[in-house]
Structure formats: structure tokens, C-alpha cells
Amino acid sequence: MAGSVSPAAAAGGGASPRIIPVWDPLVRLIHWSLALVILLNGFVSDPEGKLHETLGYVALALVLTRLCWGLIGARPARLISFPPAPARALRHLGALRSGDRTVHLSHNPLGALMVWNIWATVLLIVTTGIMMGSPRFFGVSWVEDMHEILFNWLLLSVILHIAGVVFDSLRSGVPLVRAMIDGRKRIPADRPIE
Ligand code: HEM
Ligand code: HEM
Numbered sequence: 001m002a003g004s005v006s007p008a009a010a011a012g013g014g015a016s017p018r019i020i021p022v023w024d025p026l027v028r029l030i031h032w033s034l035a036l037v038i039l040l041n042g043f044v045s046d047p048e049g050k051l052h053e054t055l056g057y058v059a060l061a062l063v064l065t066r067l068c069w070g071l072i073g074a075r076p077a078r079l080i081s082f083p084p085a086p087a088r089a090l091r092h093l094g095a096l097r098s099g100d101r102t103v104h105l106s107h108n109p110l111g112a113l114m115v116w117n118i119w120a121t122v123l124l125i126v127t128t129g130i131m132m133g134s135p136r137f138f139g140v141s142w143v144e145d146m147h148e149i150l151f152n153w154l155l156l157s158v159i160l161h162i163a164g165v166v167f168d169s170l171r172s173g174v175p176l177v178r179a180m181i182d183g184r185k186r187i188p189a190d191r192p193i194e
Helices: 025-043 050-072 086-097 109-132 141-172 176-182
Strands: 018-021 184-187
Touching: 025 050, 025 141, 025 176, 050 109, 086 109, 109 141, 141 176, 176 184
Parallel strands: none
Antiparallel strands: 018 184
């Protein structure tokens, strides 16, 4: 990663940001595809129709592919770079309160909790969706209720996720949405990097 720092910054070029590639094309493709599929299944597709089921399987494939990529992909995309660790998230909260402006190349510890929550919720939504169509659980109301409750939880999570992205972009001075589009974090010269 160090080799990817922009030449200006490497040369000590004043206030120019360090430009560091973090999200490879597969991570970005999966991110925006998953967002689209979830929105389509939540608000556009007919829940009783074939398209809803197919999009649900696409969501499953996207999450599973991402998890596999997290074992072999580049460092910021590795699952081990952003473990779901509540204690770390609490420490991060404390650091935020004391004005810490450290930039994380991967997800910050709070963001990491949210990412794992989103993936787990999608997997549970797909599981309850498949259960609804199986002979054993067909028409069972708690399974239908769970599918709906989990979707509402996912929506709430996504709203908090977007709020977190906006907050952390302002805190760190790194345009995070742009990084999820072109893959590169532009990190102000004076920010420590973790
Ligand atoms: C249904 C909608 C969405 C879902 C399910 C979702 C889910 C996720 C997930 C799972 C990640 C982790 C990516 C990875 O490591 O592979 C992520 C990261 C990210 N998402 Fe979303 N997302 C959604 C919408 C959005 C939107 C609308 C934006 C832009 C405003 C956004 C901006 C980002 C950014 C910037 C990151 C990287 C955060 C960081 O630098 O740590 N997401 N999102
Ligand atoms: C990301 C994946 C998915 C999302 C976001 C999603 C979302 C939803 C939503 C919002 C509803 C309407 C709930 C209500 O108001 O009653 C619904 C209903 C339903 N979903 Fe999914 N779903 C997903 C995956 C699946 C899968 C994979 C299947 C089947 C293989 C499935 C089967 C169903 C069925 C059968 C209903 C109708 C339940 C009923 O009203 O009787 N879903 N889904």
C-alpha cells in the first residue's frame, strides 16, 4: 500500500492528500449490486413472483462471493482487516469523543460491526425467504413475520450505515463515497493512518 501513495505526498508535497487504492473493482461491484438488489426486492419486485426469488438468490451469491473474496482479496478488503469486535468499536467511540481523526484504510471498527450486521441480516432474510417456499414452513406465520422484521431491520441498518458514512467522511476529511466509486481514499496529509 505504501507504494501507492501519490508522488506529491511521497515527496512531502505540502497539503496534497495521499491517494491510496483500497477497494478493488470486485468489492465495489458487489457493494453497489447488493444495494440495488435489496432496493429492488424491498420496493419493486412482487414478493410472490419469480423475480423476487431470483433477486434474493443474487443477493445470496453476492454476499457469499464477498465473504470468499474477504479470504483472498487485497488487505483492506480482507475480513481479518475489519473483524466484528464490539470492544474495538467501543474504544473507537471513545477515540471519536476525544477528537481523534485517524483514518482507517479498511472499515473503521464501528463500520465493521455494521458491515457484518448487514451481511448477516441479508443471509437471514434469504434463509427465511427460502423457508417460506419449503413444504415444511409454507404458510407458517412466524417465518413470514421474521422475513418482514429482518427486512425492516436491514432498512434501519442501511439508514444508519449511510449516516455513518457521511459522519466519518466529515470527521476524517476522506470522501468515502467517492472511494467506494473509484476505489481510492484521498487522505488529508495531516491525518494519521491505521
Ligand atoms: C441497500 C443499500 C446498501 C447496503 C446494503 C450497503 C452495504 C454495505 C456493505 C456490506 C459495505 C461493506 C463493503 C465491503 O467491504 O465489501 C458497505 C460499505 C460502504 N458503503 Fe454501503 N450499502 C448500501 C448503500 C450505500 C449508499 C447509498 C452509500 C452512499 C451514500 C454507501 C456507501 C458506502 C461506503 C462509502 C462504504 C465504505 C465505507 C468505508 O470506507 O468503511 N452505501 N456498504
Ligand atoms: C435480499 C433478499 C430479500 C429481500 C430484501 C426480501 C424482501 C421482502 C419483502 C420486503 C417482502 C414483503 C414483506 C411483507 O410486507 O409481507 C417479502 C416477501 C416475500 N419474500 Fe422476500 N426478500 C428477499 C429474499 C427472498 C427470497 C430468496 C425468497 C424465496 C426464495 C423470498 C420469498 C418471499 C415471499 C414468498 C414473500 C411473500 C410473503 C407473503 O407476503 O406471504 N424472499 N420479501
